[in-house]
Amino acid sequence: MAEVVVWVDHAGGVVAKPSLELLTVARRLGDPVAVVAGEGAAGAAGVLGEHGAVRVLVSEAPEYGEFLVVPKVDALAAAVGAVGVPVAVLVSSGGEGREIAARLAVRTGSGIVTDAVDVEVGADGGPVAVQSVFAASFTTRSRVTRGVPVIVVKPNAAPVEAAPAAGAVENLDVVFSPAAVCARVVECAGREASGRPELTEAAVVVSGGRGVGGAENFAVVEALADALGAAVGASRAAVDAGWYPHSHQVGQTGKSVSPQLYIASGISGAIQHRAGMQTSKTIVAINKDPEAPIFDLVDYGVIGDLHTVLPQLTDDINHRKN
Numbered sequence: 468m469a470e471v472v473v474w475v476d477h478a479g480g481v482v483a484k485p486s487l488e489l490l491t492v493a494r495r496l497g498d499p500v501a502v503v504a505g506e507g508a509a510g511a512a513g514v515l516g517e518h519g520a521v522r523v524l525v526s527e528a529p530e531y532g533e534f535l536v537v538p539k540v541d542a543l544a545a546a547v548g549a550v551g552v553p554v555a556v557l558v559s560s561g562g563e564g565r566e567i568a569a570r571l572a573v574r575t576g577s578g579i580v581t582d583a584v585d586v587e588v589g590a591d592g593g594p595v596a597v598q599s600v601f602a603a604s605f606t607t608r609s610r611v612t613r614g615v616p617v618i619v620v621k622p623n624a625a626p627v628e629a630a631p632a633a634g635a636v637e638n639l640d641v642v643f644s645p646a647a648v649c650a651r652v653v654e655c656a657g658r659e660a661s662g663r664p665e666l667t668e669a670a671v672v673v674s675g676g677r678g679v680g681g682a683e684n685f686a687v688v689e690a691l692a693d694a695l696g697a698a699v700g701a702s703r704a705a706v707d708a709g710w711y712p713h714s715h716q717v718g719q720t721g722k723s724v725s726p727q728l729y730i731a732s733g734i735s736g737a738i739q740h741r742a743g744m745q746t747s748k749t750i751v752a753i754n755k756d757p758e759a760p761i762f763d764l765v766d767y768g769v770i771g772d773l774h775t776v777l778p779q780l781t782d783d784i785n786h787r788k789n
């Protein structure tokens with residue numbers, strides 16, 4: 468069967484959830500070949516095999532941690548060379564993923580599709596990338612017509628599914644290019660753990676906007692997020708007011724999220740906010756203004772004061788969980 472190269476994001480061998488989702492997508496197209504580079508990479512092999520990787524190409528050179536993304540591009544290019552002519556190369560969307568994929572596409576003279584919300588199998592068995600564009604006003608289906616298709620897939624595009632496979636571990640020989648050592652990482656500090664999932668990867672996101680009314684009031688948003696095991700997002704108005712950290716901003720100039728469930732509370736639904744969340748599978752809004760534009764795109768809308776609605780919802784969820 469044809470092989471599909473999957474770039475794996477991991478931290479010390481702990482595989483990021485979107486990379487496991489990529490293995491689900493890859494299995495539709497062929498046999499997944501996982502590429503995992505960096506410190507602890509070999510430790511990822513077990514879980515990759517359990518999720519369908521037929522082969523796991525491993526490179527643990529120190530360069531991946533010492534320099535920015537180019538060594539990883541070298542590794543992915545080496546993997547594509549080792550496979551021969553893969554059906555596709557799949558990379559998770561995110562700042563680093565998009566850069567790795569774009570650099571690979573330039574090097575290999577291939578077409579690239581970014582931020583796919585799904586990947587389908589075309590009539591010839593090749594990949595057709597589904598994108599949601601113009602603030603999700605249109606859905607497009609695109610095929611790459613030159614080279615090995617490089618497709619960058621958004622988190623939550625597919626479920627994580629166990630699918631035991633050989634997971635045969637192979638050492639990947641990588642020769643680093645001169646460009647690989649041009650930008651050295653001088654410091655790397657771990658993010659303070661909040662106990663909540665990473666915003667861009669979370670299956671559920673609860674966001675607050677100006678309607679929350681103050682930094683201290685974000686506690687009601689956080690309480691609902693914790694009841695649902697969700698990440699917390701915020702509109703730019705809330706972030707600019709200093710009520711929540713900038714790293715949580717969702718939107719055109721913030722983070723792009725695509726969860727299974729997005730709950731917008733006290734957010735009007737400005738186009739710049741929609742641009743970052745409109746591909747969410749199910750959208751719920753709580754807003755006291757029935758004319759708020761957010762209601763134009765929701766699956767479920769609650770007209771009401773979020774300070775009444777959110778605590779009731781949180782209590783009910785916690786009650787049902789117990």
Ligand SMILES: Cc1cc2nc3c(=O)[nH]c(=O)nc-3n(C[C@H](O)[C@H](O)[C@H](O)COP(=O)(O)OP(=O)(O)OC[C@H]3O[C@@H](n4cnc5c(N)ncnc54)[C@H](O)[C@@H]3O)c2cc1C
Nearest residue numbers: 676677678702703704718719720721733735739740755773
């Ligand atoms: C170049 C550019 C880039 C931008 N990028 C982003 C971006 O990335 N992300 C982003 O979010 N915005 C972005 N914006 C800003 C955007 O245009 C809006 O100003 C912003 O999204 C508004 O945030 P909001 O919905 O929280 O506030 P508002 O528009 O003020 O809406 C607040 C809503 O809360 C409701 N409300 C008030 N009190 C309550 C209550 N007690 N209970 C329930 N509902 C209540 C109101 O009815 C209202 O609908 C950008 C703007 C520009 C120009």
